[in-house]
Amino acid sequence: MSLSERIIGSNQGLLAEMVQLKYTAMSENAFRFFRGTCELFYQDLKLFKQLPASPLAWICGDLHVENFGSYKADNDQVYFDLNDFDEALLAPVAFELVRMLTSIFLCFDFLELEEVKAMNMVQVFLKNYAVVLTTGKALAIEPRIAKGIVNTFLQAVCKRKQSRILEKRTEVRKRKVVISLKDERHFELEEEFKKELTGHLTDWIKLHNKSPYNYKVKDAVFRLAGTGSVGTKRFMFLLESELKRGKYLIIDMKQSQPSALIPFVKVKQPIWATESERVVFAQELCQHMPCALLSHTNFKGDSYVIKEMQPTEDKIKFRLIQDQYRDIYQVIDDMASLTAYSHLRSSGRKGSAIADELIEFGQQQDWQEQLIDYAFNYSKRVKKDYKIFKQGYESGIYSKGKITNTPFVVFSDK
Incomplete structure (x- = not known):
């Protein structure tokens, strides 16, 4: 199956006019193309037979550097945490980690930062993720305890009206x-x-x-x-x-x-009345406070x-700190902690591994290099696929996808 057929197929059943806008967004750069092709990532991941064994957890499913941000919880406190659970599923934590690592490589490429810095950063992410897992304790990042640029970021969003x-x-x-x-x-x-x-x-x-x-x-x-x-x-x-x-x-x-993961995760899932029930369950479970x-x-x-x-909803804008390596280091370090906290919070729930299994996984070292190697090589493939997609987009291939439309949106220039 060609790349265009895979992309058009993954968007079947969505709103046709809006999908055209999605393709336009994906054509901007390889990183945004990656964000718009979660299903393709898992189609390709299925082919990688040597992915290391890892414990089951409730994963975000589409973890990348743009899916962390600030928000106000029901207790009126502002937190920095994972914030997108549309693809959330019970799955091996390695799935979550390798998608996040790939996003770091692609984000750094988008920011025109050296490849060696990206490699250092994925190593930082995995090292801190493993260290936090071994503590067996899930904490939170909020203004009183946040450090560096994340603290500055949260203090700023807290002042918004x-x-x-x-x-x-x-x-x-x-x-x-x-x-x-x-x-x-x-x-x-x-x-x-x-x-x-x-x-x-x-x-x-x-x-x-x-x-x-x-x-x-x-x-x-x-x-x-x-x-x-x-x-x-x-x-x-x-x-x-x-x-x-x-x-x-x-x-x-x-x-x-x-969830885009459903065809590729061979783990028995709970039976949900609706897809939104699944999303809300995972979000309430994995965030410190929903x-x-x-x-x-x-x-x-x-x-x-x-x-x-809310006015407190925001994301770290990496483009604004691309020359501030220490700040990027702090953000990636915090994202690693939050990923580990999320997996620890979900431990022992509806089929997920208990905390002891996650702790043992964090104490091991052999799986880290395998994930880094896969993410590095896959980021190269994403960039190649992006070039093919961009050529197809500019030639009009993606305007021919027959996707069923629905009648309720009126496109108005009022």
């Missing part, structure tokens, strides 16, 4: 605060569909124990965000307090798809994850 996100996402139209359609990531909804959607969220607010009580829905749009998830149905809602005029919340509602309002719902035959969008 809700007005910041409102200024970026909303506008006043006909004397009403609504979600801005000037943002190229926001798309207008058909009126009848919008009515059904806002009615569903209104019911969720009234009936769900995780919902923000005494709020009403004021507006809704289709939202475009990320890279790998572009093409899924995703909506953003503006809510206003019924008790305090002018107090707003913004809610994200994202469709969940089956993000605010995290829950799931079903709408018109699809399942969705719901969470609050």
